Amino acid sequence: MTAMSDIAGLVADARSAIEAADTTEAIRHVAATVSGKKSPLSEASRALGSMDPESKKELGRQLHEARTTVEELLESKRTEIRFTELSAEMAASRLDLTEYVPGSVAGPDQRGHLHLVSQTRDALEDVFIGMGFDVAEGPEIETDWFNFGALNIPPAHPARGMWDTFYLDLGEPETTLLRTHTSPVQIHLMERAVLEGTLPIHSVMPGRCYRRDTPDARHLAVFHQIEGLVVDRGITFADLAGTIETFTSAYFGPDIHSRLRPAYFPFTEPSAEFEVTCAICKGEGCRTCSQTGWIELGGCGMVDPAVFASVGIDSDEWTGFAFGFGIDRCAQMRHQIADMRALIENDIRFLRQF
Numbered sequence: 001m002t003a004m005s006d007i008a009g010l011v012a013d014a015r016s017a018i019e020a021a022d023t024t025e026a027i028r029h030v031a032a033t034v035s036g037k038k039s040p041l042s043e044a045s046r047a048l049g050s051m052d053p054e055s056k057k058e059l060g061r062q063l064h065e066a067r068t069t070v071e072e073l074l075e076s077k078r079t080e081i082r083f084t085e086l087s088a089e090m091a092a093s094r095l096d097l098t099e100y101v102p103g104s105v106a107g108p109d110q111r112g113h114l115h116l117v118s119q120t121r122d123a124l125e126d127v128f129i130g131m132g133f134d135v136a137e138g139p140e141i142e143t144d145w146f147n148f149g150a151l152n153i154p155p156a157h158p159a160r161g162m163w164d165t166f167y168l169d170l171g172e173p174e175t176t177l178l179r180t181h182t183s184p185v186q187i188h189l190m191e192r193a194v195l196e197g198t199l200p201i202h203s204v205m206p207g208r209c210y211r212r213d214t215p216d217a218r219h220l221a222v223f224h225q226i227e228g229l230v231v232d233r234g235i236t237f238a239d240l241a242g243t244i245e246t247f248t249s250a251y252f253g254p255d256i257h258s259r260l261r262p263a264y265f266p267f268t269e270p271s272a273e274f275e276v277t278c279a280i281c282k283g284e285g286c287r288t289c290s291q292t293g294w295i296e297l298g299g300c301g302m303v304d305p306a307v308f309a310s311v312g313i314d315s316d317e318w319t320g321f322a323f324g325f326g327i328d329r330c331a332q333m334r335h336q337i338a339d340m341r342a343l344i345e346n347d348i349r350f351l352r353q354f
């Protein structure tokens with residue numbers, strides 16, 4: 001291996017071997033043969049050692065050039081193969097989101113729509129917006145303070161038993177949890193209003209809530225509430241009762257009414273349970289309402305001065321009322337859904353009805 005023509009021949013051989021390779025596997029193999037330790041190029045370089053200085057210099061230069069050429073050819077082939085293989089891979093895994101499969105749910109004749117719970121939330125918001133409320137939202141992950149403490153439910157208060165709570169361990173110094181009701185959003189709104197000097201408040205706050213309950217026909221572990229909060233001067237219990245009654249007939253229809261029954265919540269005083277005429281028997285009495293003619297929708301009351309104190313609102317100047325009730329429960333009532341679990345089973349035959 002000494003002549004120049006031999007080197008040119010080596011490069012030509014390498015070139016055609018490289019050109020013929022068309023997979024990553026093949027190019028790896030070719031690379032070993034044309035430029036690896038046992039390749040003719042490497043052997044020629046080793047043979048330089050035993051040559052006279054003059055021919056060694058010239059041949060060495062040529063071998064170096066030959067090697068550079070071969071390496072460049074290999075590299076550009078590798079790039080080409082990577083590109084082809086990647087394109088093939090992408091083409092094979094291509095998903096056509098617009099593809100129409102006749103008879104499938106995704107067809108243009110069977111478009112999806114908002115879930116019944118979302119529709120109900122929107123309808124409830126509309127009613128309250130019509131009554132002059134604005135709409136606010138708050139986080140689903142809360143600290144103990146927002147979900148309980150600021151709402152006049154200190155640690156170990158017996159009323160904590162009213163809410164079976166999913167606690168989170170986020171490694172934070174403060175206890176965090178999944179909110180068990182939308183009432184913590186009241187605290188966020190009041191804190192902000194105090195900070196920004198924007199009292200009064202007339203807001204509703206819809207959102208998802210979590211309780212460590214076993215789901216049954218009337219309860220879900222993940223459910224939705226809509227909270228209401230009014231903080232203004234001279235607000236009385238009559239304003240609360242009037243708001244609830246106006247809402248009830250606006251949302252459920254003119255023949256459905258509301259009534260308030262004494263109850264207990266740590267964050268309202270006095271507190272009441274809010275019931276509406278059973279939509280199924282129109283108040284006559286049936287199995288769904290246990291023959292009472294009424295269905296419980298949620299809780300309400302006058303904001304407890306202790307809650308005002310925890311957010312820095314002067315309860316000599318301001319009074320307010322709050323309410324909270326189930327959005328899923330409203331959907332169930334209005335559409336007479338026997339078992340609320342149907343709302344989360346995602347049976348398309350059920351969902352399509354609404």
Ligand code: PHE
Pocket residue numbers: 180181182183227265268271298299300301322323324325
């Ligand atoms: N947060 C209460 C619950 O989920 C309901 C409620 C809201 C009661 C506002 C009074 C005032 O049980």
